Amino acid sequence: METQTPHAGCRRLRQMVTATVVAPCTIRAKLIRILAVAVAILLALLGLSAARQVGDHENAGTTAADARLFDALQGFIHEHQKERGLTTGYVGGVREFHDRMLAQRKLTDAARGAVDRELAGRHDSAAGAVRSALVRVNALRGIRAAADRGSGRVERTYSYFTDTNVALNGLGTGLVEVRDGELRSDYQALQVLGSAKEFLGQERAVVLGSLHARRFHGEDYTRFMTARSGRLAALDSYPAWASAKQRREVAQALATPVARRLFGYEKEIVDGRGAMPAPAAVPPTAWYDAATGTINGLRTVQIALGEDIKDRASALQGEATRTLVLFGLLALGSVLALGALAVGAARSVSGPLGSLTRQAREVAGGRLPDAVAQVQSGSGTPAPLGPLTVPRGAGTEVQQLADAFDQMQKVAYDLATEQAVLRRNATESLVSLGRRNQNLVRRQISFINRLEHEDADPETLANLFELDHLATRMRRNAESLLVLAVRPARGPRPPRCPSPMSSGRRSPRWRSTAGSRCAGSMPVSSAVRSSPRSPICWPNWSRTR
Numbered sequence: 001m002e003t004q005t006p007h008a009g010c011r012r013l014r015q016m017v018t019a020t021v022v023a024p025c026t027i028r029a030k031l032i033r034i035l036a037v038a039v040a041i042l043l044a045l046l047g048l049s050a051a052r053q054v055g056d057h058e059n060a061g062t063t064a065a066d067a068r069l070f071d072a073l074q075g076f077i078h079e080h081q082k083e084r085g086l087t088t089g090y091v092g093g094v095r096e097f098h099d100r101m102l103a104q105r106k107l108t109d110a111a112r113g114a115v116d117r118e119l120a121g122r123h124d125s126a127a128g129a130v131r132s133a134l135v136r137v138n139a140l141r142g143i144r145a146a147a148d149r150g151s152g153r154v155e156r157t158y159s160y161f162t163d164t165n166v167a168l169n170g171l172g173t174g175l176v177e178v179r180d181g182e183l184r185s186d187y188q189a190l191q192v193l194g195s196a197k198e199f200l201g202q203e204r205a206v207v208l209g210s211l212h213a214r215r216f217h218g219e220d221y222t223r224f225m226t227a228r229s230g231r232l233a234a235l236d237s238y239p240a241w242a243s244a245k246q247r248r249e250v251a252q253a254l255a256t257p258v259a260r261r262l263f264g265y266e267k268e269i270v271d272g273r274g275a276m277p278a279p280a281a282v283p284p285t286a287w288y289d290a291a292t293g294t295i296n297g298l299r300t301v302q303i304a305l306g307e308d309i310k311d312r313a314s315a316l317q318g319e320a321t322r323t324l325v326l327f328g329l330l331a332l333g334s335v336l337a338l339g340a341l342a343v344g345a346a347r348s349v350s351g352p353l354g355s356l357t358r359q360a361r362e363v364a365g366g367r368l369p370d371a372v373a374q375v376q377s378g379s380g381t382p383a384p385l386g387p388l389t390v391p392r393g394a395g396t397e398v399q400q401l402a403d404a405f406d407q408m409q410k411v412a413y414d415l416a417t418e419q420a421v422l423r424r425n426a427t428e429s430l431v432s433l434g435r436r437n438q439n440l441v442r443r444q445i446s447f448i449n450r451l452e453h454e455d456a457d458p459e460t461l462a463n464l465f466e467l468d469h470l471a472t473r474m475r476r477n478a479e480s481l482l483v484l485a486v487r488p489a490r491g492p493r494p495p496r497c498p499s500p501m502s503s504g505r506r507s508p509r510w511r512s513t514a515g516s517r518c519a520g521s522m523p524v525s526s527a528v529r530s531s532p533r534s535p536i537c538w539p540n541w542s543r544t545r
Contacts, residue, residue, distance in 0.1 A: 206224045
């Protein structure tokens, strides 16, 4: 009994792989190879698409978490802004703010706790940026202690709160990476609204720090006007990002009686041109309440906008999950459908393709070239080419392929006929054009010669000689055009060189078409040289520098 060695088994396996995948000889093997390659490519594309879907799902989840963190951070900034106003006013001399300042500290600490809870367990870049920015808040304890001791200064207090709020407002918290256009617009609107709130809070703090002294300290008036301009600019840019509903909510928040009272106080301060109005005109408590009420109205819009962002992020996360599941099912169905289509193609393509291949070879190797050659030679019109036939039961694709071959035959036949007609017409047109040019140039040269004999002025003769030279070159161009027109149709013809020029002796100096001075003589019997490679003849001009 013969025993099969491992080397023989490996060799047989390689032969089978070669006959099936590397160099298949049958249609069935080729279809198997096509199926294998198609499945491999499909799986690769599905893998890439799946990776993208997974990335979208992860991005949606991260966006939802970032939206919650951003909302908590905006809540802390809002409470921090309120504490800034109260603390700055208290340090500036408004002692009735003491109890409210202590109560506000608890709200600020609670908002900071909400941010810490959102940061718990997160180690991404957005969380790291928030943690780094919150390091500034560690100085809040010293600011509070200085205010309680009575040693706090308006400048230092205002600078701490403002710098910290600006740094926190500038954080993107990961939402800058969102891919959804609506969510990005909402985020930009939220950022702009936060900037407007911050500028309004700065106005509140600057005025509270100066009302008790009835004058602005140092650069406080400049800070007030800068904050006011920043608020107006932010509110002007808000409609570019906000929806109609969001724009309407901001307009309503700025049209409340509290907001109108605030803007009235603000007008009194602006009209003072650096001088603080009397306490009766702008009471500190009334100013704080009006500014805080307006900021709270904007905060209400900001909260609604944050809820929209969180809802949109949650909806995107759910949509990404559903898309990922549907994509997996679609990938599985695509693989199964591809296998079924390959099996059906193997049954309905192999035989009809063989028949169509034989007929196509006959057309390509005999019938079509013979018909085209007969049309091009002008020996008569050949009989139309017969249509290709396919066996009964052939697939629709094979029948369409046969129809395409028939159309190709007809187009090739028509194209050969049209090209022959176009070639004859083009040749006749070029010949006619060349002869017309020759006749016109001959008449022109004759007229010039007559003028040369009638005029004896040297300058006029020089101009006529130059005109004669140009006319001679035009005549040569016309002859060249005739040569080019006749040669493609009748084959190359020998050049007619040398040929005498009929013009008389030229002036020893004349000006060429390029405008340069040339010296030489052109006797009547001067010859025209012809290049052995071209049927076009050119005059043998003799030039000296």
